[in-house]
Amino acid sequence: GGITKLVQSIQLIIRIYWLLDLAENSLLNKLIRKSLVESNHQVEVLQRDPSSPLFSVKTFEELHLKKELLQGIYEMGFNRPSKIQETALPMMLADPPQNLIAQSQSGTGKTAAFVLAMLSRVNGAEKFPQCLCLAPTYELAVQTGQVVEKMGKRCVNTRVTYAVRGNRIPRGTKIEEQIIIGTPGTVLDWCFKLRLLDAKKISVFVLDEADVMIDTQGFLDQSVRIQRTLPQDCQMLLFSATFEDAVLRFAEQIIPDPNIIKLRREEMTLTNIRQYYFLCENIQDKYKALCNIYGSITVGQAIIFCQTRRNAKWLSQELTRDGHKVSVLSGELTVEQRAAVIQRFRDGKEKVLVTTNVCARGIDVKQVTIVVNFKLPTNQLRCPDFETYLHRIGRTGRFGKKGLAFNMVERHNLPLLRSIEEHFSEYSIPIKPFDLSDLPSVAEELRQG
Numbered sequence: 001g002g003i004t005k006l007v008q009s010i011q012l013i014i015r016i017y018w019l020l021d022l023a024e025n026s027l028l029n030k031l032i033r034k035s036l037v038e039s040n041h042q043v044e045v046l047q048r049d050p051s052s053p054l055f056s057v058k059t060f061e062e063l064h065l066k067k068e069l070l071q072g073i074y075e076m077g078f079n080r081p082s083k084i085q086e087t088a089l090p091m092m093l094a095d096p097p098q099n100l101i102a103q104s105q106s107g108t109g110k111t112a113a114f115v116l117a118m119l120s121r122v123n124g125a126e127k128f129p130q131c132l133c134l135a136p137t138y139e140l141a142v143q144t145g146q147v148v149e150k151m152g153k154r155c156v157n158t159r160v161t162y163a164v165r166g167n168r169i170p171r172g173t174k175i176e177e178q179i180i181i182g183t184p185g186t187v188l189d190w191c192f193k194l195r196l197l198d199a200k201k202i203s204v205f206v207l208d209e210a211d212v213m214i215d216t217q218g219f220l221d222q223s224v225r226i227q228r229t230l231p232q233d234c235q236m237l238l239f240s241a242t243f244e245d246a247v248l249r250f251a252e253q254i255i256p257d258p259n260i261i262k263l264r265r266e267e268m269t270l271t272n273i274r275q276y277y278f279l280c281e282n283i284q285d286k287y288k289a290l291c292n293i294y295g296s297i298t299v300g301q302a303i304i305f306c307q308t309r310r311n312a313k314w315l316s317q318e319l320t321r322d323g324h325k326v327s328v329l330s331g332e333l334t335v336e337q338r339a340a341v342i343q344r345f346r347d348g349k350e351k352v353l354v355t356t357n358v359c360a361r362g363i364d365v366k367q368v369t370i371v372v373n374f375k376l377p378t379n380q381l382r383c384p385d386f387e388t389y390l391h392r393i394g395r396t397g398r399f400g401k402k403g404l405a406f407n408m409v410e411r412h413n414l415p416l417l418r419s420i421e422e423h424f425s426e427y428s429i430p431i432k433p434f435d436l437s438d439l440p441s442v443a444e445e446l447r448q449g
């Protein structure tokens with residue numbers, strides 16, 4: 001019994017860390033994302049009434065929005081709907097309202113889409129909550145609220161409030177804000193314990209970041225409980241960056257009669273990446289190899305992946321001592337600090353970013369031409385972590401820029417390298433041992449982009 005308990009608590013702890021990671025990554029993405037992720041993938045549509053014509057819009061004018069709202073949209077610098085918005089917005093704004101489940105990768109404009117829908121449906125003259133949006137964390141709720149505030153800046157009578165822990169409102173208070181954004185637990189309290197909120201009067205219900213949500217203990221049940229108290233004719237919208245089976249099942253459970261739309265993710269490829277390896281005896285050896293390539297190739301920026309924080313720290317100190325401008329991204333930084341480091345790197349203030357495994361998942365820096373695996377990515381079982389390898393060095397086909405990857409490998413890890421090579425053999429080129437005589441041609445190729 002004791003052992004089982006112990007194993008269970010360990011599993012729980014691992015799970016909690018994993019969750020923090022999901023929500024934090026999502027927030028990190030939001031903090032560093034300044035513009036839309038454009039996609040050329042087609043939107044797949046599953047309509048609840050397949051016989052009804054499918055509308056899509058190329059301009060915001062076609063949506064016949066209130067002029068204050070349209071003004072707010074333009075003032076945010078949005079000129080036209082994103083790919084997912086082209087299809088989602090007409091569905092969301094249709095009369096009678098339609099329910100929607102939508103999936104597209106983060107940064108494609110989902111949040112902006114449902115904020116627009118909420119602002120469009122709200123009646124500013126009425127002073128009670130009409131739209132309810134659930135988010136997985138306090139921080140993500142605040143991010144969404146800021147979008148509401150920006151987009152609704154010209155809608156003078158429309159206001160937003162946050163149902164999040166820490167926002168204490170005395171029992172019996174009459175909430176006048178029309179839009180409520182909150183986390184499931186606090187929203188439940190507001191509905192039932194404190195009776196601040198009459199769920200029966202909600203006309204738009206949004207469940208954002210559903211994939212993060214269902215991974216969070218208790219949120220699934222809480223969301224279902226909230227959803228059940230909503231009126232029949234309440235419009236229900238659900239958004240997710242991914243559509244694993246569990247997410248889709250949850251989505252279909254919580255959203256009755258939905259239209260479903262999805263935008264496929266960009267495929268990563270390794271075909272335009274030159275991959276090399278260096279055989280190294282120890283960490284000093286690796287450092288020497290790194291200096292050799294870095295001394296000779298000065299095009300663009302580099303990311304160096306280390307296994308541990310300690311290694312990352314050591315490496316950045318060595319590099320700094322040798323006169324390189326380096327920034328370090330690692331787990332002890334807060335999400336805001338991480339976002340700031342990534343931003344500086346994106347702005348080119350530092351040419352080299354040293355990072356550990358954990359933090360780099362969300363980064364997408366197009367100008368990076370060199371990726372160095374100071375250690376090959378492995379999972380807890382010390383098996384090669386193919387997914388991570390692909391995400392570190394792969395590029396999406398459309399931004400098919402050339403890239404260069406260096407792997408620092410100890411002799412005993414050569415089999416790891418071989419299995420990575422083998423795994424990607426269909427859409428990759430061989431990982432060659434690096435030869436200094438390759439340098440001029442590599443440098444030339446990088447110059448040409």
Ligand SMILES: Nc1ncnc2c1ncn2[C@@H]1O[C@H](COP(=O)(O)OP(=O)(O)O)[C@@H](O)[C@H]1O
Pocket residue numbers: 033034035036037077078079080081082085104105106107108109110111112113
């Ligand atoms: N139609 C649009 N035109 C220009 N920028 C947009 C548009 N829609 C969203 N954005 C911007 O793109 C970024 C990502 O949008 P967001 O709605 O947060 O995406 P998601 O919720 O899918 O992650 C934000 O900075 C947002 O302001």
Ligand SMILES: [Mg+2]
Pocket residue numbers: 110111208209
């Ligand atoms: Mg979003």
